[in-house]
Amino acid sequence: MCARPWDLITVKSHQELSVPASDWVQTHASKIKAGGRVLDYACGSGRHAVWLAKQGFQVMAIDRDLASLQQIKSQHPDLAIQTEAIDLETDAWSLSHLGQFDAVIVTNYLYRPFLQKLPNLLNSQGVLIYETFAIGNEAFGKPSNPDFLLTPNELLGFASNMRILAYEDLTVTQPKPACVQRVCAVPLQSKT
Structure with a gap:
């Protein structure tokens, strides 16, 4: 039986669980309401879902990879993490x-057709924390396809109504060299 592309990604993502949560996520998590509901969008191996749950947040982790979601639940049954394959x-x-x-957390994921819909997932006091690869990353390896790399100031344009x-x-330089935005x-009406 041939491996599906996402099965190969799953093997790698399970190994990445030892990578700590992004410095960006850790720095800005303090802006999230204490004990609040957090969506880890395209969660992959769950490194942010696990870290956020350990900080006391109620986490919903979503991804298309059912095997990764099952591993998150089986390895961390005591944490407040719900999962859904989408x-x-x-x-x-x-x-x-x-x-x-x-809060909505997105890291290392870009699908432009639905980018503008992400703020709709936030309540009026919600926080969007987004980090992904940008043009220039091709010098460091993958992703190198321009479809998966942000153009200069693209995230600012996306968040222009926020x-x-x-x-x-x-x-x-950490966890490995990469160009990121x-x-x-x-939301504009937020008092955060």
């Missing part, structure tokens, strides 16, 4: 059944 790139994209969240709390477009933003 193909985040289908035309029928709807997460309204999940309700709204105090209040930007922090933004960076830089090269990082990252934003922390709240």
